Amino acid sequence: MCVTYPAIHLRAIGLIGNQISVFLIVDTGSSNTWVGATTPFEETGTTTPTGDEVFVQYGSGFFFGDEVIDTVDFGGPLVIPQQSIGTAVFSDGFQGVDGIVGIGPTGLTAGTVDNEGTIPTVTDNLFALGIIPDPVVSVFFAPTNDTFDVNGELVFGGIDPGAFTGDLIVFPLTTTFPSSEFFGVDASFVQSGATILDSAGIVDTGTTLVLLADDAFESYLATTGAVIDNNVGLFTVTPDQFATLPTLEVILSGVTFPLTPDAQRLPAQLVPAFGGDPDLVYLIVSNIGSDSGSGFDFVLGQFFLERFYSVFDSRGGGAVAFAPTVFTNAVVNN
The missing domain is CATH 2.40.70.10 (Acid Proteases)
Structure with a gap:
């Protein structure tokens, strides 16, 4: 059961x-x-x-x-x-x-x-x-x-078919150490048609943000124009910059899981709780603290998982699975 x-x-x-x-x-x-x-x-x-x-x-x-x-x-x-x-x-x-x-x-x-x-x-x-x-x-x-x-x-022991809207796709765990010690996967990150990262990382419910290797994150910053709010520890864009923010595509085995602009922003209603400026848009993508090549080059945290149903399978060699939900492309954070 x-x-x-x-x-x-x-x-x-x-x-x-x-x-x-x-x-x-x-x-x-x-x-x-x-x-x-x-x-x-x-x-x-x-x-x-x-x-x-x-x-x-x-x-x-x-x-x-x-x-x-x-x-x-x-x-x-x-x-x-x-x-x-x-x-x-x-x-x-x-x-x-x-x-x-x-x-x-x-x-x-x-x-x-x-x-x-x-x-x-x-x-x-x-x-x-x-x-x-x-x-x-x-x-x-x-x-x-x-x-x-x-x-x-x-759901312990299985899945809830009513919680997702499309196909549930299973992916093997990465063999790249140290991500292979976790629920780790191989993935590419594409922004405005350019691949900014192609490496191994982990899927982690215990991390709030989406984290990218520092060199990949520099490419993300160059595209978005985001700057750090040192008081909050998150990167920000102006409303005008957010209006042109591109989707960040996360690609596993050729399957694209899009983080839309809305999925990349901290909900506006939560900005005061973080001590932020209500006139700015705060992003939920940040840097991991080291350049790519470590074998632990990204973390797909809570804000990614809010947009996709996820399964963590410990059978055999392990696997993870993702499926779209009604919230994958929803606009809910403004």
């Missing part, structure tokens, strides 16, 4: 042990599940300490703490009675959430917990317990102008 779970900007609400309600990032770019970033973890009658320490480094933060075995309950049948989870002693970069539900490839947990090889993910355990038929998670969520809008769903 596939199980559908409502999502708030790819955040999940669950219970740890028999009393602790937590608000967690759902992250395909990592695989450890942990709590304690905001609400300190307290052992209950269901907690079994392992005596091992855990440390995970992320692109925008880290956590260090103790690994325990405990019950994880996301509601309905999504109950794992013995999930290995981290309990943070110290963390940085996770304001406003309690931690992460890591649903990336299991191999990403290697070396994160003392005296352990890899740690089964929540997807692994839901499949092993027979709660879901396959180790697959699919994601749908709509563009939103509200920071706490219930705007999507996770």
Whole structure:
């Protein structure tokens, strides 16, 4: 049986042990599940300490703490009675959430917990317990102008055919390291007919923006005329520049997934929450911090996934799949 779970900007609400309600990032770019970033973890009658320490480094933060075995309950049948989870002693970069539900490839947990090889993910355990038929998670969520809008769903174990409008196309994972360690794909990025990047990168629900290798992003800037707003950390264009902003095409195995101009902008209603200038248009495309050629040259984050249904398949060698939705070409962010 596939199980559908409502999502708030790819955040999940669950219970740890028999009393602790937590608000967690759902992250395909990592695989450890942990709590304690905001609400300190307290052992209950269901907690079994392992005596091992855990440390995970992320692109925008880290956590260090103790690994325990405990019950994880996301509601309905999504109950794992013995999930290995981290309990943070110290963390940085996770304001406003309690931690992460890591649903990336299991191999990403290697070396994160003392005296352990890899740690089964929540997807692994839901499949092993027979709660879901396959180790697959699919994601749908709509563009939103509200920071706490219930705007999507996770489906554990399969897909929701009613959430997309066209063909669901499956792509193999890249063999290029280090993107091959993640849900990584090979893709080209084309703007105004010119290829600005042709490389490997990852698909990541835990990243907000679409990130490009620095040299590719310089080409993007040259076309858009965007400049940085240092107070916000995002690049901006004027309304006149936005009126001529070209579509950014993401091409996988010859299939084009277009990021329209509207898909490249931060929703206008969210600009004040970011401390931005309401007279400017803020873009959701930015630079990754290194030039292309590293094998990790782009990240397709949340704003890309708002426009396409996505599937993360851990069977065999792994795969990802995308399909258009009613929001692929919609104008919703003005």
